[in-house]
Amino acid sequence: MDEHIAVQPLTGGSVNTTEYLLQGSVLDSSLDALIARLRGVCDNLDPESFTDREAVWVLRVQGAPTLTLRTRTALDRPDYPHLLRYLGQAESGERARIATVRACVDVHVSESAHALLAHMGFALDYEYTARGHVFRRGRVKVAVSKLCRLPQPGSPTPPEPLTASHLVEVSWAGPGGGEGGANAVRAMADLLRPLVSLERLDPKRL
Template sequence: MDPSMVQQTFKAAPLTTEFFLQGSVMENSLETLVNRLKGLCDNADYQQESFQDHEMVFHIKNTSVPTPLVFRVRHSLVQTECWSLRYLGHAEVGDKNRPTLVRSYIDCPTSENVAQFIGELGFRMDHEFVVKGFYFHKGRMKITVSKFYKMNQPGNTTNDTIETVCPSYLVELSVVTSSGQEAVGDDMKNFAEQLKPLVTLEKTDHRKIQLAQT
């Protein structure tokens, strides 16, 4: 890795803001989208990066605050020693001029006993799932095309015990950076334009989805 980049990561402001856009594709049009992404992204033409992650969502309830605090523990099923603990804020839609959704994002690599650790802090596991998909990058933009699986047996991530939630793939375009770097949004907007009409990446208001479900 570029030494200057490491130096930067030591010195620069913490990367705590995520700019992101979401969309989805049906399974049968996945190949077209992946081919398009291969054409657009850096170094994707000869090596296809895929990933398999297992995510556990932990809640802690506080009597004074009605909404629970949510922490997410994720670990890779490909590189099994890589675990991380993640906090995601609420996605802010913002006004019309803002091209992307923004949420606070704190990601921390951890050792494998993190689940036990936060369990002892009082967190309770709410749900867990498996994500499989493809990873691309273009500059500092990260593009994931992922499919969600629900786990029939708690804690068992083997292929025969998981089951797809729905046949479509979630396409997510995101940049994690320090807060206040709004210029990233325009780059992302331009990139999202390139993917039309294969997938429409837009600001999806999560509250509306939640309201629709209730």
């Protein structure tokens, strides 16, 4: 393999976790009320801001399931490593009754990850930017972000919002999982009602 497209893992290596997740959305007109509620119930009064560019890559091989990987770049923090992420299929059954449960593998890589994926046969499916804030309550993370469509390369126009709402994701991640994760995200979801209704992904509808 050519050296110029080799992915070099950075400090931190890879992290394998089980993620519990609930998702929903809030209209832009109700965003301030949600932020005020989060400041009242979370540990960090000053949330962490982020502006990320996320790309979704797919590898289609005849007779085999489609493999999907994601790459994430922190646009507002050029010193941060690039992230390569694999998300497993959402589980079904009793364990996934309260929240979406899926495997999550994160690997810190160099900026040549995109070239490596293309070299391996992956195709860019779509990409977008997400700009928002992260709140934390114990090990529960709440990300509130605005998703935007990227402009055409070389275009002077700014990213275009995809909807008139913000995505809200409540998650808990840890090695091996455990029922405490599902209960923690559900408790946070209850604290945010009725400002936002958070739901799990139904694997049967994916």
